[in-house]
Amino acid sequence: MHEFDLIRQIDSFAADHDDVKVGIGDDAAVTSSNAYKDMISCVDTICEGIHFKRSTLHLSDIGYKALAVNLSDIAAMGGTPRYYLVSLGIPAEWDQEEILEIYRGMNDLAKRYGVILIGGDTVSAQNGLMISVTVLGEIETNRSLLRNSARVGDIVFASGTLGASRGGLDLLLSQGLTAHRTEEEKALVIVHQRPDPQVTLGELLKESGFRIALNDISDGLSSEIWELAEASNVCICLEEEKIPISADAIKLFGKQSAYEYALNGGEDFQLVGTVAKTHWPTIQSTAKEKGIRLSAIGSVEHEGDSQVFMQKNGERTRIKRTGYRHG
Numbered sequence: 001m002h003e004f005d006l007i008r009q010i011d012s013f014a015a016d017h018d019d020v021k022v023g024i025g026d027d028a029a030v031t032s033s034n035a036y037k038d039m040i041s042c043v044d045t046i047c048e049g050i051h052f053k054r055s056t057l058h059l060s061d062i063g064y065k066a067l068a069v070n071l072s073d074i075a076a077m078g079g080t081p082r083y084y085l086v087s088l089g090i091p092a093e094w095d096q097e098e099i100l101e102i103y104r105g106m107n108d109l110a111k112r113y114g115v116i117l118i119g120g121d122t123v124s125a126q127n128g129l130m131i132s133v134t135v136l137g138e139i140e141t142n143r144s145l146l147r148n149s150a151r152v153g154d155i156v157f158a159s160g161t162l163g164a165s166r167g168g169l170d171l172l173l174s175q176g177l178t179a180h181r182t183e184e185e186k187a188l189v190i191v192h193q194r195p196d197p198q199v200t201l202g203e204l205l206k207e208s209g210f211r212i213a214l215n216d217i218s219d220g221l222s223s224e225i226w227e228l229a230e231a232s233n234v235c236i237c238l239e240e241e242k243i244p245i246s247a248d249a250i251k252l253f254g255k256q257s258a259y260e261y262a263l264n265g266g267e268d269f270q271l272v273g274t275v276a277k278t279h280w281p282t283i284q285s286t287a288k289e290k291g292i293r294l295s296a297i298g299s300v301e302h303e304g305d306s307q308v309f310m311q312k313n314g315e316r317t318r319i320k321r322t323g324y325r326h327g
């Protein structure tokens with residue numbers, strides 16, 4: 001199985017319909033709701049052994065993260081999350097109190113964003129806990145921020161810092177859940193266990209009214225930037241020195257590994273996007289007023305050929321799409 005190939009083949013079953021504004025291929029689907037609003041829907045699943053182990057997430061973190069990864073996809077559309085449904089596949093060794101603790105973690109995050117649990121499904125499973133969350137959100141008609149909106153001359157930007165989640169995962173896999181940790185170590189671990197979905201930033205970018213292409217960083221910057229380039233059919237060049245690498249990751253793992261984690265580690269759940277150069281200072285300062293860091297990390301150079309390069313000291317190399325891939 002090859003994740004991206006499989007999805008491309010599955011896409012041939014998706015019929016066109018006037019009410020489907022965005023189907024397979026972006027962070028979430030956009031469908032007509034009424035004259036004023038579009039509905040935004042997404043589903044992401046996390047599986048024991050693949051997305052978490054008992055040694056990497058507390059029970060409450062499993063719930064928190066299962067919802068957070070979906071709020072992140074709604075944020076990547078500029079949408080507002082409203083409702084969620086949860087599907088569970090539960091192996092025999094998991095007991096009821098453990099599952100309820102997972103829900104407590106999910107509820108912590110749901111309350112923060114006013115997202116309401118409206119249903120789900122519960123089945124037994126043979127190997128490993130599986131938790132799949134569907135989030136339904138909304139946005140004003142035709143205002144979604146899509147991956148295919150990048151244009152020549154745009155600034156490429158990223159929110160927050162990158163590489164922390166993969167650093168945190170390294171620490172958790174080597175030290176376990178309950179180790180005594182330094183402040184820097186704690187900071188990385190918390191990003192891995194309880195990533196902060198950028199819903200406020202997504203809404204703020206949408207509110208700007210500017211043409212903005214947007215994607216969230218689940219698989220890694222290298223992979224997400226390729227998705228923007230391919231969806232928009234443009235060539236993007238990033239500047240290595242401008243990538244906002246987590247300072248804690250640099251301190252603990254050194255600059256080279258931290259850079260690798262920022263590019264390919266994934267699960268930072270920050271946003272990466274593009275905006276016209278003239279609008280960049282406005283969105284950067286609006287975000288700053290809300291305490292959100294946005295960094296310019298590159299630019300969109302030409303169209304007609306999707307490519308991504310990394311530039312350093314005047315030399316450029318083609319970025320490999322080495323983010324996380326299932327299969």
Ligand SMILES: Nc1ncnc2c1ncn2[C@@H]1O[C@H](COP(=O)(O)OP(=O)(O)O)[C@@H](O)[C@H]1O
Binds near residue numbers: 024044219
């Ligand atoms: N099994 C599937 N059937 C139908 N659509 C799918 C399937 N898996 C993924 N997709 C769609 O493919 C696109 C890419 O999915 P994915 O890479 O998981 O997005 P993201 O990284 O934003 O969560 C999305 O539009 C998603 O809805």
Ligand SMILES: Cc1ncc(C[n+]2csc(CCOP(=O)(O)OP(=O)(O)O)c2C)c(N)n1
Binds near residue numbers: 219326
């Ligand atoms: C135990 C463990 N091993 C490895 C990882 C790293 N990892 C698992 S899935 C993943 C990518 C993100 O998940 P995916 O299902 O591809 O999310 P999507 O792109 O659909 O949002 C990463 C980096 C992890 N979180 N935990």
Ligand SMILES: [Mg+2]
Binds near residue numbers: 026073076217
């Ligand atoms: Mg996404």
Ligand SMILES: [Mg+2]
Binds near residue numbers: 043044
């Ligand atoms: Mg997904």
Ligand SMILES: [Mg+2]
Binds near residue numbers: 044069070073218
């Ligand atoms: Mg996702």
